[in-house]
Amino acid sequence: MAAFAYRAATPSGQVRTGVLDVASRHEAMERLRQSGLIPIEATPSAEPRVKASHGAAPRAATVNAMGELAVLLGAGLPLDRALAVCVENAAEPALKAELVRLLKRVKEGAPLSRALSEVKGFFPPMASAMAEAGEANGRLDQSLTRLAETLERAEALRRAVASAMIYPVLLATVAAGVILMMLLFVVPQFEGLFSDQKAKLPAATQVVLGASHLVRRFGWAALVGLTVGGFAGLRWLQRPATRLVLDRNLLAVPRLGDLIKAAETARLARVLGSLVEGGVPLPTALGIAQRSLTNSHMAQAVARVNAGLKEGGGLTRPLAATGLLPPIAISFLRTGEETAQLALMLNRLADVLDRDVRVALDRFIALLTPAITIVLGAAVAGIIASVMSAILGFNDLALPS
Numbered sequence: 001m002a003a004f005a006y007r008a009a010t011p012s013g014q015v016r017t018g019v020l021d022v023a024s025r026h027e028a029m030e031r032l033r034q035s036g037l038i039p040i041e042a043t044p045s046a047e048p049r050v051k052a053s054h055g056a057a058p059r060a061a062t063v064n065a066m067g068e069l070a071v072l073l074g075a076g077l078p079l080d081r082a083l084a085v086c087v088e089n090a091a092e093p094a095l096k097a098e099l100v101r102l103l104k105r106v107k108e109g110a111p112l113s114r115a116l117s118e119v120k121g122f123f124p125p126m127a128s129a130m131a132e133a134g135e136a137n138g139r140l141d142q143s144l145t146r147l148a149e150t151l152e153r154a155e156a157l158r159r160a161v162a163s164a165m166i167y168p169v170l171l172a173t174v175a176a177g178v179i180l181m182m183l184l185f186v187v188p189q190f191e192g193l194f195s196d197q198k199a200k201l202p203a204a205t206q207v208v209l210g211a212s213h214l215v216r217r218f219g220w221a222a223l224v225g226l227t228v229g230g231f232a233g234l235r236w237l238q239r240p241a242t243r244l245v246l247d248r249n250l251l252a253v254p255r256l257g258d259l260i261k262a263a264e265t266a267r268l269a270r271v272l273g274s275l276v277e278g279g280v281p282l283p284t285a286l287g288i289a290q291r292s293l294t295n296s297h298m299a300q301a302v303a304r305v306n307a308g309l310k311e312g313g314g315l316t317r318p319l320a321a322t323g324l325l326p327p328i329a330i331s332f333l334r335t336g337e338e339t340a341q342l343a344l345m346l347n348r349l350a351d352v353l354d355r356d357v358r359v360a361l362d363r364f365i366a367l368l369t370p371a372i373t374i375v376l377g378a379a380v381a382g383i384i385a386s387v388m389s390a391i392l393g394f395n396d397l398a399l400p401s
Contacts, residue, residue, distance in 0.1 A: 004028040004044060008037035016114055033287075059158075061092040062123065063151045065099065070144035079140075080106050098123070111135055124151070125288045126271050133279035143278045150274040154267065157354060161361055168368045175376035180215065182383050187212040190387050204386040240296070248297040251324065258326070259360050264295050265329045266353035268302065273346030282342075283310045298324050315342075328352065 006028055008016050016037065028042040065086050072082035083103040090096040098119055105115035113132035116123050127147055134143025191209055201209070236242055251257040271292045275285035286306045293299040305318040316333040319325055329349055336345030 004042045006032060006042040007040040008032045009040060010037060016117065019118065058092055058095060059151075059155050061090065061095045063148055063155055065090060065095060066127070066144055066151060067148035070141045070148055073141035073144065079112060112140065125291050126150070126275055129275055129280045129284065129288050130278045133275070137279050146274050146278055150270055153270060153350075153354070157358070160358065164361065164365045168365060168372060171369060171372045171376075175372055175379070178376065179379050179383075182380065183208075183212040183215045184219075187383065187387065188216070190391070193391070202386065202389050204382070205390040208383050208386045244296045244300065247295045251295065251297060259357065260295060261298070261324060262326055262353050262360070263357045264293050264298050265325050266350050266357060267292050267294075268298075269329065269332075269346045269353065270350035273343050273350060276346065277343035282315065286315070326353070 004025060005019050006017065010016060025042050025044075029039045032039040032042070068089065069082055069086050072085055073079065077085070080103065083099060083106060087096060087099045087103060090099055101119045102112075102115050105118060106112060110118070111132070113128050113135055116131055117128040130143045130147040131140065134140035187208055191212070237246060250260060268289050272285055272289035275288060276282060280288070283306060286302065286309060290299050290302040290306060293302065301322040301324055302319075305313075305315070305322065308318050309315060314337065316330060316337055319333065320330045332345045332349040332352075333342070336342035339345075
């Protein structure tokens with residue numbers, strides 16, 4: 001990724017400047033078009049960028065800062081004073097630095113929306129659009145409140161999933177540790193007893209002894225190989241073409257693909273509904289909401305729909321034609337368009353899909369925990385049984401044939 005300084009015009013003729021972190025100039029120009037801007041130029045920038053932090057603490061701090069700013073503006077404080085209070089209350093050093101830069105641009109006369117688009121570190125793309133909509137209708141505090149609520153819902157779902165996965169991950173780690181301990185230290189204690197009769201040992205015992213031998217002899221090499229392979233695999237997956245193929249294949253996996261589609265559609269609906277409710281034009285809102293998708297195949301399909309939307313096409317029919325959205329999403333979208341209540345239906349759709357995703361994840365985790373326990377018990381029992389069967393048959397092994 002590289003930094004590109006851009007100049008672009010809004011549909012109303014205002015000129016905006018900023019910096020985009022993209023792979024090429026072409027991608028920068030395309031990103032600006034998807035945002036509803038008219039690109040003028042995009043050149044490589046030497047400006048140092050603050051790398052966005054995606055940890056739980058910075059995300060939560062960003063949500064709190066947006067909510068606090070909305071409350072302060074609603075209480076009647078001027079924007080610069082409200083930002084100064086947010087800077088004073090910010091506990092995260094990186095967030096404080098971003099807010100300082102934001103305050104500096106506002107004091108220089110830049111609107112909050114433009115400052116948010118220029119100061120990239122913690123603020124998502126929808127923040128700038130929501131701020132611009134609030135500035136246009138004179139209700140910036142309400143727009144920022146909707147922004148904070150949207151970010152909070154997304155963060156709450158992320159926290160719920162992470163918390164629910166703690167126990168299964170710990171259980172899987174303990175299971176792997178127990179099996180390795182048995183192969184490294186327990187099984188070798190009995191290996192000497194069978195050294196002269198290995199050919200007559202039961203097949204299960206020979207498998208366990210062979211596994212123990214391989215772990216002891218090649219364990220460190222396998223660990224290094226897995227580590228190197230993991231890093232290489234991550235670099236390989238970062239390639240756009242590879243990521244696109246992987247994301248497309250993941251959507252075709254039974255059950256998993258449906259869960260991914262529901263989660264991605266919920267995120268798209270939540271962001272798009274908030275933007276439309278805040279007064280952002282639909283083509284611009286869809287272009288921003290599309291960037292919230294983590295599945296590149298779905299994001300590419302939505303980008304194509306957005307291109308047709310800018311040419312005067314509808315929303316529901318092209319999205320249905322992609323075949324990537326759950327049927328319930330198409331129904332909600334169609335109802336929203338027919339009743340001119342698109343924002344309301346999008347928010348309700350996001351609530352329904354979030355609930356379905358939570359239920360599906362809870363069921364998966366509820367099944368995963370006993371499954372890991374059963375696998376651990378079966379593995380340990382299998383190792384013990386293979387050793388004990390050989391010991392119990394030791395007298396037969398010792399008899400001459």
